Amino acid sequence: MGETIAAVAASGGAIGIVRVSGSLVPHIAAGILGRIPPARRALYAPFMDAEGVVLDEGIALYFPAPHSFTGEWVLELQGHGSPAVLGAILSACFSLGARPARPGEFSQRAFLNDKIDLAQAEAIADLITSRSKDAAQAAMRSLHGVFSDHVHALVESLTLWRAHIEAWIDFSEDMESEDFNEKEIILAPLQRIQQDISNLLVQVQRGVRLRNRLPVAILGPPNAGKSTLMNRLAAREVSIVSAIPGTTRDVIKEEVMLDGVVLQVADTAGLHGAGDDIEKEGQRRALDHGETADLILWVEDDAEPMRVSEHKARILALPEVLIVRNKIDITGRAPGVWDDDGRKTITLSACTGEGMEYLENELLSRSGKVSTEGDFTARSRHVDALIKAEEGLMRVGAIWRNNRELELMAEELLAVQHILGEITGAVSNEELLDRIFSEFCIGK
Numbered sequence: 001m002g003e004t005i006a007a008v009a010a011s012g013g014a015i016g017i018v019r020v021s022g023s024l025v026p027h028i029a030a031g032i033l034g035r036i037p038p039a040r041r042a043l044y045a046p047f048m049d050a051e052g053v054v055l056d057e058g059i060a061l062y063f064p065a066p067h068s069f070t071g072e073w074v075l076e077l078q079g080h081g082s083p084a085v086l087g088a089i090l091s092a093c094f095s096l097g098a099r100p101a102r103p104g105e106f107s108q109r110a111f112l113n114d115k116i117d118l119a120q121a122e123a124i125a126d127l128i129t130s131r132s133k134d135a136a137q138a139a140m141r142s143l144h145g146v147f148s149d150h151v152h153a154l155v156e157s158l159t160l161w162r163a164h165i166e167a168w169i170d171f172s173e174d175m176e177s178e179d180f181n182e183k184e185i186i187l188a189p190l191q192r193i194q195q196d197i198s199n200l201l202v203q204v205q206r207g208v209r210l211r212n213r214l215p216v217a218i219l220g221p222p223n224a225g226k227s228t229l230m231n232r233l234a235a236r237e238v239s240i241v242s243a244i245p246g247t248t249r250d251v252i253k254e255e256v257m258l259d260g261v262v263l264q265v266a267d268t269a270g271l272h273g274a275g276d277d278i279e280k281e282g283q284r285r286a287l288d289h290g291e292t293a294d295l296i297l298w299v300e301d302d303a304e305p306m307r308v309s310e311h312k313a314r315i316l317a318l319p320e321v322l323i324v325r326n327k328i329d330i331t332g333r334a335p336g337v338w339d340d341d342g343r344k345t346i347t348l349s350a351c352t353g354e355g356m357e358y359l360e361n362e363l364l365s366r367s368g369k370v371s372t373e374g375d376f377t378a379r380s381r382h383v384d385a386l387i388k389a390e391e392g393l394m395r396v397g398a399i400w401r402n403n404r405e406l407e408l409m410a411e412e413l414l415a416v417q418h419i420l421g422e423i424t425g426a427v428s429n430e431e432l433l434d435r436i437f438s439e440f441c442i443g444k
């Protein structure tokens, strides 16, 4: 801290931006622009190096501390997008005392200066990498503190409850008296907070999925039409389609956009247990992929119901499997969603596209797109924290039931508060911060 940092924050387009933050900004602005720009106003000016050579001309924006993104003095120089031009402007900043910014360092400073909390800083990264409008909107809501507000509310209820419990510690002998209303003091708050955490957990898990793009694996016997289905979903020829079994060997992945939701679809080698070494390796990868996917589409050839794979039982035992009976253009079966022995089954033709809407609707509802209104992005570290908080509260309940130790309960509650505090960064350590910000891009 204290050092002034500079980085190219945008390049590759018509316009590029060099961003500088720190106490040397007035000095650097004077050096490059020949004057101190007005605060928060666009100034059109030449950008010069130390020798007075004009490197570029563009717009300078000057934000005196603390009214800036980082809370420090900030200068943004918008020049032409050439990496060479931007590199020269950046070098001029370095020669005036700035040093290169590390990934996410601007956001990290904004966090350290209390401009944003940790969940909001993460939302910035999510917004930058968002691939769909829904994901972007959800990231915006996190950035505006929707998620953080939920966490603050939880921490507040916990604090209040703990204070209440602590007030009784010195009077624990009175716990047998009439004054001590067990339901009001212990059971009701416990239940309410547990409910709040589990509600938030559901939202957060949806937020993680929105950010992560749902991994979907297409599996099934050879020649069932897996690659044809992949190409239909991707709306382009991603995989080779052929009547020769064993065509697909590697796992082929493609991002598929469906109504604002991004899926990561993987087409895999047909599973039949035989084949040469390459095919066998392909099948091993297919099975591995199935095990890590959030959803499996098990594709079968409706015209050849007998061609089932020995791996079918193993795949169907996995938690999220949709059966797709393909090639109904041959069998004449109607397209639709069916309940086949308690298994959701979709009949369609990947070739003609008939019935694809049933599959797409199913994919959308499983990707968490029920209503994204009010959703926010979140990360698995937030899910982990909420699960730990749930466990902590379970321990609190157990302590009460087993030995009514108020002091132990208060201690456990404090630990839960700390766990939740890690989400917003109210409680943080250097290692956690480094891990989070190092995933950001430079200049952010």
Ligand SMILES: Nc1nc2c(ncn2[C@@H]2O[C@H](COP(=O)(O)OP(=O)(O)O)[C@@H](O)[C@H]2O)c(=O)[nH]1
Binding pocket: 221, 222, 223, 224, 225, 226, 227, 228, 229, 240, 241, 242, 243, 244, 245, 246, 247, 248, 270, 326, 327, 328, 329, 330, 348, 349, 350, 351, 352
């Ligand atoms: N009639 C018909 N043929 C299909 C359909 N889907 C795939 N096929 C054909 O089935 C064969 C195998 O398709 P492919 O997608 O390569 O199967 P994969 O081995 O499961 O990837 C190819 O000749 C495709 O043209 C379909 O819906 N209807």
Ligand SMILES: [Mg+2]
Binding pocket: 226, 227, 228, 239, 240, 241, 247, 248, 268, 269, 270
């Ligand atoms: Mg294939």
